Amino acid sequence: MSKIEKIVLSYSGGLDTAIILKWLQETYGCAVVTFTADLGQGEELEPARAKAEMSGIKDIRIVDLREEFVRDFVFPMLRANALYEGQYLLGSSIARPLIAKHLVGIAREVGADAVAHGATGKGNDQLRFELAVNALDPSIKVIAPWRQWNIRSRMQLLEYAEKHRIPVPSDKCGEAPFSIDANLLHTSTEGKILENPAEVAPNHVYQRTVDPVNAPDTPEIITIGFERGDPVSVNGKSMTPAALLTELNGLGGRHGIGRLDLVENRFIGMKSRGIYETPGGTILLAAHRGIESITLDRAAAHLKDEIMPRYAELIYNGFWFAPEREMLQALIDHSQAFVSGEVTLRLYKGSASVISRTSPCSLYSADLVTFEESAIAYDHHDAEGFIRLNGLRLRSWAARNSR
Template structure:
């Protein structure tokens, strides 16, 4: 059965090349009005360019949503996860995973606000994120239409994507013509790196892969002592100074960075049956 084309789609939009291609593809493939949503989860990137890029691609100002979700992310998602001692494969602190339900929740809220009949994510058809996004959507809005371009479109190579971008005048950074050495996802809790130079688990990850920590060999030989105050199971202060959840995690990230804490190199099982190697850094966690 062929579904009718969606009229208005809320896209989880980073402003990067892939989601910019998805944005234009939604317009050309479905003729849909696109609403972009960009979440500030503490990924450390300037988000204003995402707004500018969306405007250049024909998105109306009122259809561009950029929300600072850092405090909600840490308070309502990261801290409860830590209280539950939730680990994947017995080691991984679920840094990427825990952000997806929050993004999905906000997308559904925006869809209701603007009267959209579909939502869209940029997760590939091989990873776990597609499941996280879509279970979140359906849990909150069971009848919502979900568009997953990486499972639907006809592009079969990176070159096809880049050709589509050039045809539709989507800006391509010079380094995008070559293969990136590895892919990165980041938020206030962690960064994860995978692919390319990390494909062979027998080869040690190059030092340049690490985004959030110095090497343990370069860490100080003297201990750094801090005192973390807790209330009802959640951290609320460092060395007696009260802090908001996001501010506290930011401070802990710096302590972890400076002391070479929080690295994990893991070959994990994906939901779809594949195995994947990831280099994760969670210095504050």
């Protein structure tokens, strides 16, 4: 091992990072600073502090990043309507660059020459953490224990924990827990029975949403206000970004909205199966597309849809701080100048359906589209020339084929 003077560890307080903390202390024999990002994951924060103190850590950082997370990472991504492989709302992916940003900032502040993370050598998170560190400060070393130590399985991890008297948490059934990642945008669950995509996920996997079958039998109507592409209010009440997403999480969870059972293609080259719950994000995606439908020009909207898969893939693969993502973000943000107004949705048994939308910047013209007599002059005969010109190549093609 190269000589390391001080390490900043991305520390959740869960089993993996608790073991990693002990391993770093044993392996490098240097000071370790723990950094826990409060991204809205809930009750994990104070137990994380207590566990770090029990391990002899003197410098424990727990930083509330909820507003920054939603304002500067989640909302820019939602302006793009980003979905990886057409389904995944990127809840884990979008959190990693923010954590890496603060890892680097704390490392600079305390004079650490290395940062460490708990991502495995098979997953996407190692790429997201390390590519972000590369972009922000390539002079900082990155320690990835899962690629360095001789622990090769979850069973060996549990044996290490027992040997070093590290408490092992259990799930609702008294078993070793699933691999869970949680923040204000989503909860993801992986491992154990879920590693077999033929197995139905057990009910206790779900944490934020009720089963849609058991959701209320009465729909709930809500209205979301937007300014320049970002949501700013729910039912007429202005809210901060984090408060707004928290409110929608509660509404969506109650109606069973935002569940996804997905087999995805990891950047590293394998398929994995996960259970995702993104109640508030699912509502916001529907609402944002609703307000864009009346405020975006057709060609602009279609161009956004064309670049969206590339943008989503960049986030999924860990290139948030890459120049190409920033270039795409500039295009996306420019498109949002007139995306303002209100969208009303019906929440009912797993669905969030847009039922009305209004905007002072609307491009929709009832006079143009009406079946009745219009106040705006529109000559129906104009369509004849339009069709004839667009059909010219088809007539030529058909004539050739008939010869």
